[in-house]
Amino acid sequence: MTAILPAATIVTTGQESPEPSAVPRADCTALAGQLGYTRAIEFLDEAISVYQDRARPGYQQLLHQIQESEAGTVIVWHLDRLYRKPRELEQLLDLLDLRPIRVESAQGGSFDLNRHEGRLFARQLVAFANYESAHKGARVARAQQHRARAGLLHGGRHYGYNSDGTLHPVESTVVRRIVDDYLLGLSPTVIARALTIEHIPAPRANKWHTTTIRAILHSDRLHLRRWDRADQRAIPGTWQSVLTPAESALVQVTLLLPRQDAARSSRTLLGGILVCPRCEARLVSGVTRHGTRIYTCRTATTRCPSASIDAAQVDAHTEATILDMLATTAPPVAQRPHELLQAIHTARLRLTVLATNFGAGDLDHHDYLSQRVPLADALTRGARELTLHNQARILALHPAELRRRWEWLPFRRAAVCALLSFAQRR
DSSP: OEEEETTTEEEEOOOSOSTTTHHHHHHHHHHHHHTTOOOOEEEOOOSOOSSSSOOOHHHHHHHHHHHHOSSEEEEESOGGGTOOSHHHHHHHHHHHTTSOEEEEESSSOOBOTTSHHHHHHHHHHHHHHHHHHHHHHHHHHHHHHHHHHTTOOOSSOBTTBOTTSOBOTTHHHHHHHHHHHHHTTOOHHHHHHHHHHTTOOOSSSSSOOHHHHHHHHHOTTTTTEEEETTTTEEEEOOSOOSSOHHHHHHHHHHHHSOOOGGGSOOSSSSTTTSBOTTTOOBOEEEEOTTSOEEEEOBOSSSBOSSOOEEHHHHHHHHHHHHHHHHHHOOOOOOOOHHHHHHHHHHHHHHHHHHHHHHHTTSSOHHHHHHHHHHHHHHHHHHHHHHHHHHHHHHHTSOHHHHHHHHTSHHHHHHHHHHHSOHHHHO
């Protein structure tokens, strides 16, 4: 907290944590009153660590005010709330060379930084404060490493979980819904939009974002694992899990593979899903001058000569086909999730190594392409297996849940992608 008093006098307190900020502010206000100051304009950097390299706008405003002042007094709750790095102290001292600014602290006494003795004591203090912060950081990191090796949840509050690792009764159901929708083939963008429309509170904002959904799906806590950074290995977590091991593997597979057609945002059933029989580009929806909705093929620069398709007719036929398949199709048998995850992870890793070797000049273009083909084929097979898992989950929905979801266009698009083969889509 920083304040400017009359006669170009400056009062400041720095504070890392928001909880006890009222006490330092009261102490500084009391000290200002003892020094004869009655009014103040405050600059506040709250919940921002002084030690870490983070922007402190309030502190920068204070430095600017010192530059504009001819004289004054800086009041802090403690000097290590003002700076904790030697270079910050030196920056402040450079500003004070031509300005008689006093520094008073509510805790720890005062230093006259315009005298050599005061600067000596301040430099000693900031050296000890810098050491204390570094030592504290090492202790915290060591404690977190110990928690990781014990499989304990990272300290602090996590969406979907209580601080002791048990499931939050409300938020965990939202996480469960996100996973269910994602494994049906819905994209993070579609999921975030639906949660926002239903006014479900988001973790940190007033609306859900795609990045928030992706962060939840990628999080180690969702997949019940901690990472031992020293040994570079995953350790099973001991907290309650929202997912089964098979579901966790499927989520990871979906994150590793390119998004399917249902991930494309569209207001129509088959926009971006149908494929042009002539040029194999994705069909987009449009409206003729007579108001008829169609699916047509348009490239970036010209229109494909392929004939347009009446959207109402093909949508009705597709929905009838999907509903018939939902009533008559048996769930498919797909590759086990953990085996699928291992195959996809291995193919992606080898593709990365292959690209690195090619970029370094260790492979010529022919060798790169010949080695890349089987790995790309492995990813294609993995995508087909994942589609079978999506299909099985859709077919396993309870009839009442299926009817409820069928009213939602993104779900119908996901059902098209899961139940119809690429050949049928054409």
